[in-house]
Amino acid sequence: MERNVCVIAGGMSKWGVRDGSQRDLFQEAAKACYDDNPHLNPKDIDGLLVASAYTERTSYQTHLAPLVAEYVGVKPRSVCARVELLCASGSSAIILAFALIKSGQADVVMVAGGEKLYTPQKWEVFYSELASVDHDWDGTQGLGLPPPVFAMVAKQHMKRYGTKKEHLAAVSVKNRRNSSKNPKAQFQTPVTMEEVMNGRMIVPPLTLYDCCPITDGAAALVLAVEEKARTMTDKPLVYVRGTGQASVNNMSANMPNWTTWEALKIAAKEAYRKAKVEPKDIDLAMTHDCFTISEIIEMEDLGFCEKGDGGPFVADGQNDLGGKVPTNTDGGLLGCGHPFGGTGIRQAIEVTRQLRGDAIQQVPGVSIGLTHNLSGFIAAHTVLIYGKEVA
Amino acid sequence: MSTPGISVLEGKYMVTMDLFPQESKEFNQVYQFYEYLKEGRFTTTKCKDCGFEPFPPRILCPNCYSNNMEWIDWPTEGTVIDVTEEVVGVPLGFGKPPLVHALVDLGGKTTFFVRIINCKESELKPGDKVKLAVFDIDSVPQESGREVVNIPRVFYAFEPVK
Numbered sequence: 291m292e293r294n295v296c297v298i299a300g301g302m303s304k305w306g307v308r309d310g311s312q313r314d315l316f317q318e319a320a321k322a323c324y325d326d327n328p329h330l331n332p333k334d335i336d337g338l339l340v341a342s343a344y345t346e347r348t349s350y351q352t353h354l355a356p357l358v359a360e361y362v363g364v365k366p367r368s369v370c371a372r373v374e375l376l377c378a379s380g381s382s383a384i385i386l387a388f389a390l391i392k393s394g395q396a397d398v399v400m401v402a403g404g405e406k407l408y409t410p411q412k413w414e415v416f417y418s419e420l421a422s423v424d425h426d427w428d429g430t431q432g433l434g435l436p437p438p439v440f441a442m443v444a445k446q447h448m449k450r451y452g453t454k455k456e457h458l459a460a461v462s463v464k465n466r467r468n469s470s471k472n473p474k475a476q477f478q479t480p481v482t483m484e485e486v487m488n489g490r491m492i493v494p495p496l497t498l499y500d501c502c503p504i505t506d507g508a509a510a511l512v513l514a515v516e517e518k519a520r521t522m523t524d525k526p527l528v529y530v531r532g533t534g535q536a537s538v539n540n541m542s543a544n545m546p547n548w549t550t551w552e553a554l555k556i557a558a559k560e561a562y563r564k565a566k567v568e569p570k571d572i573d574l575a576m577t578h579d580c581f582t583i584s585e586i587i588e589m590e591d592l593g594f595c596e597k598g599d600g601g602p603f604v605a606d607g608q609n610d611l612g613g614k615v616p617t618n619t620d621g622g623l624l625g626c627g628h629p630f631g632g633t634g635i636r637q638a639i640e641v642t643r644q645l646r647g648d649a650i651q652q653v654p655g656v657s658i659g660l661t662h663n664l665s666g667f668i669a670a671h672t673v674l675i676y677g678k679e680v681a
Numbered sequence: 682m683s684t685p686g687i688s689v690l691e692g693k694y695m696v697t698m699d700l701f702p703q704e705s706k707e708f709n710q711v712y713q714f715y716e717y718l719k720e721g722r723f724t725t726t727k728c729k730d731c732g733f734e735p736f737p738p739r740i741l742c743p744n745c746y747s748n749n750m751e752w753i754d755w756p757t758e759g760t761v762i763d764v765t766e767e768v769v770g771v772p773l774g775f776g777k778p779p780l781v782h783a784l785v786d787l788g789g790k791t792t793f794f795v796r797i798i799n800c801k802e803s804e805l806k807p808g809d810k811v812k813l814a815v816f817d818i819d820s821v822p823q824e825s826g827r828e829v830v831n832i833p834r835v836f837y838a839f840e841p842v843k
Binding site: 413416419420424425426427428429430431432433434435437438439441442445446449490491492493494541542543544545548 | 698700701702736737763765766767768769770771772773774775780782784791792793794795796836838
């Protein structure tokens with residue numbers, strides 16, 4: 291019999307510059323996750339995957355999964371391990387939980403992800419980020435923090451397709467407006483077009499509001515095989531329909547194309563095929579808006595608009611509430627922040643709520659939702675597709 | 682030299698806090714890259730079986746999976762495709778802002794996104810020529826038996842051709 295996989299609970303800690311340790315944040319996320327579904331008995335969770343990228347670096351803690359299990363009160367017996375793919379760690383863990391449940395190796399798996407990035411002196415996280423890229427070859431060029439890379443992407447996209455600074459700003463205004471409605475988001479205030487256009491310069495053409503912040507936070511999700519899921523929640527079931535993950539290069543010297551992300555197209559194609567949908571079927575999307583230009587390119591390479599039209603597409607409100615494919619309805623990375631291991635899980639939580647019909651900014655008539663992450667030096671892309679029905 | 686708050690670190694070298702890789706042959710099988718760099722040469726490895734020239738240099742050909750690699754010289758001069766200048770967020774160890782990077786076409790071999798040094802703000806433009814610039818970096822105090830030997834190191838960036 292086909293084993294279908296459902297999301298049955300999800301929750302997150304408050305994200306931001308947080309007063310707490312890594313383990314505090316995981317406990318807050320688990321509490322929010324348990325509160326999301328009172329019918330779930332955490333004792334029934336048989337597996338735990340923990341997503342965290344900088345745990346050794348900023349919390350000096352490896353072997354993290356058993357620690358989280360102990361703190362959140364689960365006793366794994368099918369799987370208990372950590373997953374790392376920097377910004378896509380959380381989505382990677384969801385893919386693996388899905389595969390383990392699908393194959394019968396696990397029945398009910400918690401995926402918990404997060405980071406404590408801020409240390410008592412802020413230089414340390416900037417310095418640690420030199421490990422995010424190929425440390426020996428790109429990190430040594432000072433390319434750890436990503437703004438120079440995405441500034442180059444933006445410049446090339448502007449040159450090639452005529453994308454404007456106003457198009458970038460439209461993404462920031464939309465996502466900050468959305469995050470202002472999300473009490474868990476790092477940024478609780480909207481920003482105006484004028485504020486964004488006059489923001490503090492980081493790497494031209496990117497200003498402060500074009501860049502997602504550094505964030506402490508955690509999120510947790512529980513996935514279960516359908517037959518158990520039916521007994522563990524009274525909310526509508528949300529199914530994982532298809533996944534894709536691709537990498538075609540790592541170091542900057544091997545980047546095939548700065549304005550079309552080949553690995554994103556490969557990952558999306560794979561996810562669409564498995565989910566038995568096409569780009570036109572996607573009702574809403576949580577895409578990796580680490581920078582405003584990223585969301586613009588993602589609209590193109592996910593197939594929501596023609597190549598090169600991403601700028602006008604976002605500026606025209608086509609990926610806003612009421613548009614063709616509402617995107618980052620919870621605020622995205624630009625509004626919620628980006629604790630690497632937590633982000634893919636945060637996206638899954640928002641898609642789950644939208645599909646269940648209990649999102650804060652509910653999009654009407656949603657039946658298929660997509661999440662996307664990029665990671666590293668735009669070196670890997672991860673796409674998941676969720677639905678109200680099985681594929 | 683002690684680190685405030687970390688009393689045990691007096692006089693200690695921490696590889697986990699090093700900006701640069703280990704370059705000595707005891708720790709790195711492509712150490713010749715750095716030896717050639719000291720001679721002003723920019724090199725990589727070429728597969729003797731299939732002719733592929735991967736960068737970074739390596740000991741396994743990712744194209745045909747042979748380990749029959751040889752060192753070859755690559756151009757030390759390239760052409761700027763575009764430039765970025767990081768005003769805020771420059772990591773420790775990379776000097777005062779702006780930190781300049783350029784996407785450089787290295788003689789048709791590949792495009793690198795590299796740091797540009799000896800370059801003033803707004804100086805570099807698309808189409809400009811840049812050349813390899815090799816500089817000394819901190820040496821590594823490496824244990825050799827009971828002795829500690831300082832291993833000198835270099836690294837590279839590019840600089841405008843003037």
